[in-house]
Amino acid sequence: MNASIEATAPELEPAPQGLSGEVLPHTPISRVLDGLIRHIGEFSAWLWPVLMLVIIVNVVSRYVFSQGFIELEELQWHIYSAGFLIALSYALLRDNHVRVDLFRERFSFRTQAWIELGGMLLLLGPFIGLLLYYSVPYVIDSWHMNEASSAPGGLSHRWIIKSALPLGLGLVLLAAFSRFTRLVAFLAGSEVRHAD
Amino acid sequence: GAEKIRWKMQAAYGSNLPALGDTIPGVLDDLREVTDNRIIIKHFEPNKLVPTLNITDAVRTGKLEAGYTWIGYDQGKIPSSTLFSAVPFGMEPWEYMAWWYDGDGQKLAEEIYEKNNVHPVLCGLTGPETGGWFNKEINSLDDIDGLKIRYAGIGGRILQELGASVTVLPGGEIFQALEKGAIDASEFSLPTVDEKLGFYEVAKYNYFPGWHQPFAAFHLIVNKDKWDAISDADKKLINLTCQASVTRNLASAEAYQGKAIEFMKSKGAETRKLPDPVLHELEDVTEKVLKQEADKDADFARVLKSQKAFQAQYQEWQDLGYLPRDF
Amino acid sequence: MPINEMLAIGMFASFILLIFTGFPIAWALGGVAIAFTGLAMLSDNYLDTFIAIDWSYTSLAIDRIWGTMSSWVLVAIPMFVFMGQMLDRSGMAEKLMLNVSRLFGRLNGGTAIAVVIIGLLLAASTGIVGASVALLTLLAVPVMLKREYQPELAVGTVCAVGTLGILMPPSIMLVMMADQLAMSVGDLFMGAVFPSALLGVVFVLYIVIRGWMRPDVAPAGNDAEPVNFGIILDALKSILPPAFLILAVLGSIFAGIATPTEASGVGAFGATLLALANKRLNRQVMREVCRETSQTTAFIFALLIGATAFSLVLRGLGGDEMIADALHGLPFGPHGVVICILLLTFLLGFVLDWIEITLIILPLVAPVIHTLGFDIVWFTVLFAVCLQTSFLTPPVGFSLFYCKGVAPPSIGVKTLYKGVTPFILLQASVLAIIFLWPDLVTWLPAQAYSGQ
Ligand code: NA
Ligand code: NA
Numbered sequence: 001m002n003a004s005i006e007a008t009a010p011e012l013e014p015a016p017q018g019l020s021g022e023v024l025p026h027t028p029i030s031r032v033l034d035g036l037i038r039h040i041g042e043f044s045a046w047l048w049p050v051l052m053l054v055i056i057v058n059v060v061s062r063y064v065f066s067q068g069f070i071e072l073e074e075l076q077w078h079i080y081s082a083g084f085l086i087a088l089s090y091a092l093l094r095d096n097h098v099r100v101d102l103f104r105e106r107f108s109f110r111t112q113a114w115i116e117l118g119g120m121l122l123l124l125g126p127f128i129g130l131l132l133y134y135s136v137p138y139v140i141d142s143w144h145m146n147e148a149s150s151a152p153g154g155l156s157h158r159w160i161i162k163s164a165l166p167l168g169l170g171l172v173l174l175a176a177f178s179r180f181t182r183l184v185a186f187l188a189g190s191e192v193r194h195a196d
Numbered sequence: 197g198a199e200k201i202r203w204k205m206q207a208a209y210g211s212n213l214p215a216l217g218d219t220i221p222g223v224l225d226d227l228r229e230v231t232d233n234r235i236i237i238k239h240f241e242p243n244k245l246v247p248t249l250n251i252t253d254a255v256r257t258g259k260l261e262a263g264y265t266w267i268g269y270d271q272g273k274i275p276s277s278t279l280f281s282a283v284p285f286g287m288e289p290w291e292y293m294a295w296w297y298d299g300d301g302q303k304l305a306e307e308i309y310e311k312n313n314v315h316p317v318l319c320g321l322t323g324p325e326t327g328g329w330f331n332k333e334i335n336s337l338d339d340i341d342g343l344k345i346r347y348a349g350i351g352g353r354i355l356q357e358l359g360a361s362v363t364v365l366p367g368g369e370i371f372q373a374l375e376k377g378a379i380d381a382s383e384f385s386l387p388t389v390d391e392k393l394g395f396y397e398v399a400k401y402n403y404f405p406g407w408h409q410p411f412a413a414f415h416l417i418v419n420k421d422k423w424d425a426i427s428d429a430d431k432k433l434i435n436l437t438c439q440a441s442v443t444r445n446l447a448s449a450e451a452y453q454g455k456a457i458e459f460m461k462s463k464g465a466e467t468r469k470l471p472d473p474v475l476h477e478l479e480d481v482t483e484k485v486l487k488q489e490a491d492k493d494a495d496f497a498r499v500l501k502s503q504k505a506f507q508a509q510y511q512e513w514q515d516l517g518y519l520p521r522d523f
Numbered sequence: 524m525p526i527n528e529m530l531a532i533g534m535f536a537s538f539i540l541l542i543f544t545g546f547p548i549a550w551a552l553g554g555v556a557i558a559f560t561g562l563a564m565l566s567d568n569y570l571d572t573f574i575a576i577d578w579s580y581t582s583l584a585i586d587r588i589w590g591t592m593s594s595w596v597l598v599a600i601p602m603f604v605f606m607g608q609m610l611d612r613s614g615m616a617e618k619l620m621l622n623v624s625r626l627f628g629r630l631n632g633g634t635a636i637a638v639v640i641i642g643l644l645l646a647a648s649t650g651i652v653g654a655s656v657a658l659l660t661l662l663a664v665p666v667m668l669k670r671e672y673q674p675e676l677a678v679g680t681v682c683a684v685g686t687l688g689i690l691m692p693p694s695i696m697l698v699m700m701a702d703q704l705a706m707s708v709g710d711l712f713m714g715a716v717f718p719s720a721l722l723g724v725v726f727v728l729y730i731v732i733r734g735w736m737r738p739d740v741a742p743a744g745n746d747a748e749p750v751n752f753g754i755i756l757d758a759l760k761s762i763l764p765p766a767f768l769i770l771a772v773l774g775s776i777f778a779g780i781a782t783p784t785e786a787s788g789v790g791a792f793g794a795t796l797l798a799l800a801n802k803r804l805n806r807q808v809m810r811e812v813c814r815e816t817s818q819t820t821a822f823i824f825a826l827l828i829g830a831t832a833f834s835l836v837l838r839g840l841g842g843d844e845m846i847a848d849a850l851h852g853l854p855f856g857p858h859g860v861v862i863c864i865l866l867l868t869f870l871l872g873f874v875l876d877w878i879e880i881t882l883i884i885l886p887l888v889a890p891v892i893h894t895l896g897f898d899i900v901w902f903t904v905l906f907a908v909c910l911q912t913s914f915l916t917p918p919v920g921f922s923l924f925y926c927k928g929v930a931p932p933s934i935g936v937k938t939l940y941k942g943v944t945p946f947i948l949l950q951a952s953v954l955a956i957i958f959l960w961p962d963l964v965t966w967l968p969a970q971a972y973s974g975q
Contacts, residue, residue, distance in 0.1 A: 048812075051602065081592035097550070098826060148272045152362050
């Protein structure tokens with residue numbers, strides 16, 4: 001794992017029990033994908049202070065200058081939805097999705113790895129795959145129809161924000177694939193363990 | 197045809213809302229009863245499957261077979277849709293009915309919607325909605341300038357032109373926003389529906405007339421492939437049932453508004469009428485906005501032209517045949 | 524039993540079984556939705572059923588996710604998380620701990636009482652249980668142990684008090700519930716004020732009574748200095764910033780100046796200014812806050828995405844009607860139905876946490892409550908109080924995890940379980956009080972509307 005991630009590792013989260021990124025070996029694929037996802041995830045995290053400022057500007061203009069902007073209101077949920085969709089893969093990268101550790105911590109690492117491998121193939125893969133498959137025409141449609149907000153003064157070019165959907169889902173699939181290669185490498189008994 | 201029909205249909209309004217959401221359950225019951233359970237269209241309440249604003253999308257892409265909605269919600273994608281569902285200073289309900297069935301209305305709507313793989317059937321129709329609930333008096337256009345208001349559709353565009361700050365809050369938030377002064381005014385629906393939602397508790401003035409929608413039309417929309425797949429007899433049956441529903445809906449919407457207004461008055465709501473000069477000015481702006489929209493979209497222009505032509509020839513009859521409104 | 528109902532039950536059962544494998548819950552929910560779509564299609568093909576769901580039906584999840592994306596209400600969630608993370612790093616809590624506990628130093632159970640008061644202040648200014656529990660554990664548990672408190676009481680107090688944040692507005696749980704049920708966030712916030720305050724009062728009473736009956740479980744600090752004007756002034760000074768934030772966020776919502784979303788942005792901004800004033804804000808802190816906000820937001824919304832697909836398929840299988848029929852069929856009358864729902868929620872809370880229960884169970888039972896004629900705000904607050912206990916009930920109790928994660932090594936799981944038990948009972952009794960006196964919930968929102 002990258003040192004900077006270690007530094008920001010959430011001291012307030014429960015200690016990682018079970019199969020952590022430490023145990024899993026990296027693969028050439030995972031190194032590239034994880035790097036990509038980490039960069040995108042860390043960059044997109046700066047959307048939150050931007051969202052905060054947009055809200056502040058809107059509040060000030062509404063209550064001080066008595067002028068509300070529907071564009072700014074819509075911009076708020078545009079930023080928020082891009083933010084959470086992109087963060088999905090970042091959380092997967094850091095293995096930070098909610099799970100029930102009750103029995104898991106008693107399983108051996110190999111069992112845990114097998115379970116996760118199976119889960120990715122049978123649960124996560126098909127689910128995200130289906131959503132991704134249907135989200136692409138969803139965006140193309142919106143682009144074709146030149147979809148705009150139906151609110152007076154709302155934002156146009158809806159396809160841009162709708163693209164965050166396949167983008168976010170695609171990144172989740174990449175993050176899952178990256179972890180998948182690491183799980184396979186681990187189960188294949190690779191001795192290589194990278195600290196970086 | 198003896199083929200079974202099993203469709204899923206989501207409605208845009210809760211079936212508890214009188215003359216708004218309680219229309220379509222009756223249609224579906226009728227269809228089921230007269231065919232002895234051969235045609236079963238399963239009714240889903242708003243948001244149970246898809247968000248209300250996405251009903252047309254879901255039907256278009258075949259994820260749902262059918263929907264019942266105010267197709268004006270599609271205006272972000274199909275700008276002309278708003279003309280089929282409500283037009284400021286537009287036709288009166290029976291005039292719209294005449295344009296739909298005997299003028300070009302149905303033909304145009306089918307043409308435009310079928311390009312989008314959707315078959316529309318007019319299935320609900322009501323008269324005007326209220327002009328809205330206000331916590332500020334409107335005596336002149338200056339009172340609209342700076343007003344914080346929740347107003348959907350083209351009506352909102354028009355108020356925006358006049359300097360109002362327009363938002364489109366979700367239905368559930370209107371009550372509190374009005375009460376707290378986050379907005380000064382809001383429109384929503386018929387007096388019977390507004391009564392149910394309790395707006396009279398939080399807003400002082402109930403303004404009339406419903407200039408922004410003299411008629412409100414609702415459509416059963418069916419995925420085109422599914423529609424094409426059923427027999428002509430079944431198509432006819434659905435059409436007839438919807439025609440009956442249009443009549444019933446108009447009747448029930450007209451029947452109880454007076455009572456609802458009386459009730460809300462008794463609870464302290466002050467009913468007001470917008471002054472004529474304000475209405476005239478609103479009409480002028482409406483013309484301007486409709487023209488802007490027509491310049492942007494060819495279908496919008498086509499439908500608007502058809503409506504204007506129909507209204508012009510109807511005007512002759514209306515002026516001569518009917519007693520004057522202020523008689 | 525019709526095949527669709529068997530599938531609906533199978534769907535729920537597979538989900539419960541799958542989460543015990545330790546696979547992330549969000550993706551288990553989504554995966555089960557896909558699997559049962561496939562089974563329903565097979566059943567239609569080979570068993571001559573007419574469930575009529577297919578891949579394209581399940582892809583309505585996309586439209587539902589779009590509904591989530593374009594929700595103004597939910598924008599408040601990342602902002603309240605940001606606010607919590609920022610407050611956490613602003614040094615406010617440490618100052619509170621230091622100064623408020625000096626006020627109560629000479630009382631039996633004084634430190635624990637201080638913890639409750641600080642917990643209430645934290646709860647009303649933010650709402651992240653994990654952060655509150657961890658902070659209180661780090662700051663207060665060693666102090667209490669040094670003063671020879673019974674360890675069970677020490678950890679029980681911090682765990683229970685930390686959960687107040689999820690109920691006391693602003694609360695991301697209440698935002699999520701309001702979104703699910705299409706009700707006003709403001710109403711729900713107002714409805715939850717007295718119940719969460721009541722919980723705080725009950726906790727304090729319990730500690731006082733225990734300390735009075737058995738002084739050895741929570742002895743007064745013999746090293747504590749007497750309370751003087753300086754100590755009171757310091758305490759007041761340290762209460763000022765959170766009080767100001769509470770006024771800015773909750774005050775502006777209640778006064779109708781701002782929507783909850785706007786208030787969340789204002790709160791985040793206020794917390795940032797507070798960190799700046801305490802000289803804690805730098806690039807590194809900002810980066811950590813942003814990343815943590817992303818992480819927390821991501822896992823909440825991953826669950827939302829998984830649950831939306833799960834509910835969609837469950838609904839397609841007729842699961843909704845099945846639950847509604849079952850609840851209506853209960854022979855206990857309307858209040859009995861509510862008790863059954865709350866009991867079920869409490870039990871589910873042992874293995875699930877508030878997000879899954881809010882996303883899956885709440886939309887299933889709310890329509891039934893509507894038809895029974897109960898006030899939906901009252902019910903939702905009851906539901907929320909009930910969910911609060913899920914943080915404390917083992918084996919899956921997040922308060923326990925967070926506490927264990929940072930507590931001194933001498934604190935074992937047994938101590939934790941024993942420590943939270945009385946507090947779970949206290950929460951249950953508050954639940955009963957709210958059940959018997961609905962005015963506790965409905966009075967405040969009603970007040971807001973009577974001024975017209
Ligand atoms: Na809170
Ligand atoms: Na639990």
